[in-house]
Amino acid sequence: MSNKKLLLLSTGGTIASVVSEEGLVPKESGETLIKRLEKLPYDIDIKDILQLDSSNIQPEEWRTIAENIYDARNDYDGIVLSHGTDTMAYTASMLTFMLQKINIPVVLTGSQVPINVVLSDAPDNLRLAFAASATCKPGIYLAFDRKVMLGCRSVKVRTINFNAFESVNYPVVAQVTSDGLVFNEEAKIPSHDGKTVLNTEIDPHVAVIKLFPGFDPNLLYAMVNNGCQGIVIEGYGLGGMNFIRRNIVAVIGDLIKKGIPVIATSQCLYERSDLTRYEVGRLALLEGAISACDMTTESAVTKLMWALGQSMDVKEIAQFFETNIAGEVTL
Incomplete structure (x- = not known):
């Protein structure tokens, strides 16, 4: 042989x-x-x-x-x-x-x-x-x-x-x-x-935000105003995001209405994000946040870059993130 x-x-x-x-x-x-x-x-x-x-x-x-x-x-x-x-x-x-x-x-x-x-x-x-x-x-x-x-x-x-x-x-x-x-x-x-x-067409104009207590959601607007086309947010635990005083959930909804996809993942390395479990996640989901499920941040970022490079809109990107291309996500 x-x-x-x-x-x-x-x-x-x-x-x-x-x-x-x-x-x-x-x-x-x-x-x-x-x-x-x-x-x-x-x-x-x-x-x-x-x-x-x-x-x-x-x-x-x-x-x-x-x-x-x-x-x-x-x-x-x-x-x-x-x-x-x-x-x-x-x-x-x-x-x-x-x-x-x-x-x-x-x-x-x-x-x-x-x-x-x-x-x-x-x-x-x-x-x-x-x-x-x-x-x-x-x-x-x-x-x-x-x-x-x-x-x-x-x-x-x-x-x-x-x-x-x-x-x-x-x-x-x-x-x-x-x-x-x-x-x-x-x-x-x-x-x-x-x-x-x-297919090497990508749009690298994305941002990754690790949520922390006191984060000013208006900074998301600043990023978008300076060319950011998509955002990955590492939320708490299963993907929870605050809506009291600093209402990041409302800003996410506004950005999605403007055509900016927002991917929700967890800052915990292991296990999945699940926006359906708690109120702080469900509200983000209702506003249109796209769950990364159990993807790594590296995969979520590159998948978003690639999707934007194909000129996908928010709805198409949501469907793309619900598709397992090569083992990157458990659905």
């Missing part, structure tokens, strides 16, 4: 960084990353497409990454994308929407320590990513610290620990044990039919 043909797309990040007078700077090429691994049982091609700290990866870079994956998808059995950790979950989520019905596994990975450091986590993460790209079902994934997660469910939760990412509100797809890469039967990867669709 011939080896799987895989592609490494490198974009920089900590994994490819070296020490400089300005701090860690991405300098290493994809070829250098591969040379630091022992021989892998795959036929690997390498392409350097960016050399950036992931804090500098923005919508323009998302388009570049998505286009490179799309162009290469029929020439390889899987693709590994090396990426900085800080915005990796955002990139994984956006690729989920930009590359719907992707026909091969695409696996993002990186490291907490540069690969040229003796005790770096980079070699193990890269080996895992290649193994996942050779064996997973088609989809967008994130591989880190012996776990493979659905990309649109991954969140960075630690700044320095090797266990930097967790799969939120969704089972881990696979993990490394003494038996090798073991897949989790509870992680149902959505199947799809049809051709891969590349």
Whole structure:
């Protein structure tokens, strides 16, 4: 049986960084990353497409990454994308929407320590990513610290620990044990039919607000007056929002009437938002707030950007958020 043909797309990040007078700077090429691994049982091609700290990866870079994956998808059995950790979950989520019905596994990975450091986590993460790209079902994934997660469910939760990412509100797809890469039967990867669709049209003019006691809802008007086209609000608990004195619920209703979609999620990392449970949520729901259910904030933000890029109106966006595209939401 011939080896799987895989592609490494490198974009920089900590994994490819070296020490400089300005701090860690991405300098290493994809070829250098591969040379630091022992021989892998795959036929690997390498392409350097960016050399950036992931804090500098923005919508323009998302388009570049998505286009490179799309162009290469029929020439390889899987693709590994090396990426900085800080915005990796955002990139994984956006690729989920930009590359719907992707026909091969695409696996993002990186490291907490540069690969040229003796005790770096980079070699193990890269080996895992290649193994996942050779064996997973088609989809967008994130591989880190012996776990493979659905990309649109991954969140960075630690700044320095090797266990930097967790799969939120969704089972881990696979993990490394003494038996090798073991897949989790509870992680149902959505199947799809049809051709891969590349659509990189997005509108990044969105805002994320973490609600706190005393927040002035008039600030939402200021954001909209300065070009904001959609808002994600991280409410309390199940998604509750205050309406006494500082009536954020009324402002949400007014903005929605003006055509500005407002997505309601929870600032709690785990479990779902549910606007039907309490009065403080039901009033927001009646005003037209759109529930993100159990989506991560990263997925909610990128899904909203993508929807706005398709010129969807508030009603269409509400319907879109009630659609599970690739496992990003439990309905």
